Amino acid sequence: MxxxxxxxxxxxxxxxxxxxxxxxxxxxxxxxxxxxxxxxxxxxxxxxxxxxxxxxxxxxxxxxxxxxxxxxxxxxHFDRPGWEPSVTLPPPGTYADADEWETAFRDELEAVIPAWERFEARFGRTTVGLSGQPLQDWPDCAASVLRGALPVVAPFESTALSVRFMCDDIKAMYGEAAQADGPAPSAGQIDRWFWRQTVAGQLLIALRAKAMESPNNGLKTVGGRFFVPAPYLPKG
Amino acid sequence: MARLEDIPGPTRTAVATIDCPAFETTPFVSGPPLSKRRVAIVSSAALIERGDKPFDFGSGECRPLQRSANADDILISHVSINFDRAGYQRDINVVYPIDRLKHMAIDGLIGSVANTHYTVMGSTDPAAMVESADFIAAAFKADHVDAVVLAPV
Known part of the structure; x- marks a missing residue:
């Protein structure tokens, strides 16, 4: 053009x-x-x-x-043999309700923050910041969605976009924390760790499932398409 | 090319089979040697400066990126979640190579770097971007740009 x-x-x-x-x-x-x-x-x-x-x-x-x-x-481009994320986390469990998700995610965030801060110090940048929400608010916002509420956080005017960009910030923070130290891993190594081995990854999958049941059509559409990438959607 | 086999199934099908505009003409604009050219970037990553509102889904708008902006405060707000962010997390230049252009200008490989670059939402229907294309073209000409690097994601 x-x-x-x-x-x-x-x-x-x-x-x-x-x-x-x-x-x-x-x-x-x-x-x-x-x-x-x-x-x-x-x-x-x-x-x-x-x-x-x-x-x-x-x-x-x-x-x-x-x-x-x-x-x-x-x-x-290729997996780096022997790569380990820069933060070691216990494997995610199963959580009976929104309160348990909120506590597990808040605890995990506390463990991830030091590595994320090392990333920011090392690279002089962070890509967290699309959502407008401080990270301390993420567990409460996520849990409220799991309870069926429809939070709206400025600058957005809908729950769909408020939650969508919170999900982006969560993924960004964990992606940065994972590669805080050492040479660059492959993108796939970070993705597999996030979606399979963190509470946050499982939480985003749970948020997607909740969004898909929502009477709010915007949340249903955006959650279905933009919370979890295709390779990590639950089977079936 | 990006290995199609590396792209997850639904996205692979979408990028390989998406309707693309058919251009009736094949313009081919010539210019001076690269070392004399003024170069600008157009990124399809829906880049924003930190604190700005993300692009709306399907938006046909374009937004300026000043050469003097702090590149570490530029964020991707693209709607798609099916492309990599890990590289850009470490280095904005993997998406928006502003520092590479600045160094190439210092080394004399290009003439100069444009004052203003532009970004759009790459997943938007090109038909919705005609006004943006007009605007960007006029802005580049006013800045004496005679080379444009298109950097899709």
Missing amino acids: LEERGLPTTVLALVLPQVEKTRPPRALMVPFMLGRPLGEPGDSDFQRRVLLQALRLLERTDGPVVLEHFPDDNPS
Whole structure:
């Protein structure tokens, strides 16, 4: 759309079928997972190679459709053997009611906070902050949803979005805590730990189930689609 | 390409079979050598600055990202939960390579970095983004941009 408006463009392309359909003027196909078009976090040399190859396509004169492939996988694409999360947690249990979920999640958060703070100190950043809720409020908000309430937290105007972005913040905090120390694990290693070995992961699955039963259509729709990614949905 | 076999089933089907716009023309705009170009980024990650409200689902809006913004206060607010966030948690440049561009300008590989970059919600129907495309194109031209990197997620 920008090229039609007179601007030279080059795209870091992640999905070949989409490139074949849209035929952008210049595309560099990269072999990285969705969500990381530059490939490797924290590796400026690797990112620079990717970006420079994409930008060099702007100097080609053999259009109107130029397609190249970046040759290398990024190092953390694959599972890192022996990786352990930077916080050790007891396995999640079973919780009879919202009060038990709230207590278990609050206790787990206390254990996760030190690793999360180490991540923030090490990388100088945190991606927690979409929900507008302080983390101390998350257990109560989550438990209230399990009890059937419909909390609304500014800046949002619906329970669906309030809870959706709280879920995003929970995932962000745990993802950061898991990789506070040592070299980068694969994304899959973090995901498997979060969704299978933490109270928080099980809580989000429980929130999804509750949302799916809700008379609030917004919560039902958003909860069904945006609380838990497909690979970690309960079977059946 | 992202290995389709690595993408979970429903998402794999969606990205591989999604309707894409068919463009009737094949524009191919030329320009000066890369070392003379002014480069801008357009990210589809629905990026926001910390404290701003996330993009609405299906929004066709675009939002500016200033070159001078603190990159560590830029957050993804994209609707999809089916792409990786772990890389971006460690380094915003894996999604929005603003620091890479700045260093390439210092090293003379590109001419300069645009003052303002833009972000959209990549899952939105492109037909809803026509006004945003017009706006971004005009803004880039006013800033003398002659190279745009499109960074989808």
